[in-house]
Amino acid sequence: MNAPVKCPNCKEEGKQGYIYSTHRISWSESGDSVFIDYGNEVLIDQSLFKISKTPAYRCEQCKLVIFSYDKK
Ligand SMILES: [Zn+2]
Incomplete structure (x- = not known):
């Protein structure tokens, strides 16, 4: 993502930054709580040494x- 990303809700330009997590970030189409995340699609995998940061845009107004x- 190089071009500025606009918020899909308010159409304002998003603020550029990074998101990161000490754990993996997964995707699920179900909103049910889980005890283990087996079977879900991992969007950002957990790293063992350094925590990698993923470029992101956020809208502070819409909390989005x-x-x-990036699949590895
Ligand atoms: Zn917005």
Whole structure:
């Protein structure tokens, strides 16, 4: 993502930054709580040494974050 990303809700330009997590970030189409995340699609995998940061855009008004994930 190089071009500025606009918020899909208010259409304002998103603020550029990074998101990161000490754990993986997964995607599920179900909103049910889980005890283990087996079977879900991992968008950002957990790293053992350094925590990698993923470029992201956020809208502070709408509390919305947009990021592009990269499958490894
Ligand atoms: Zn917005």
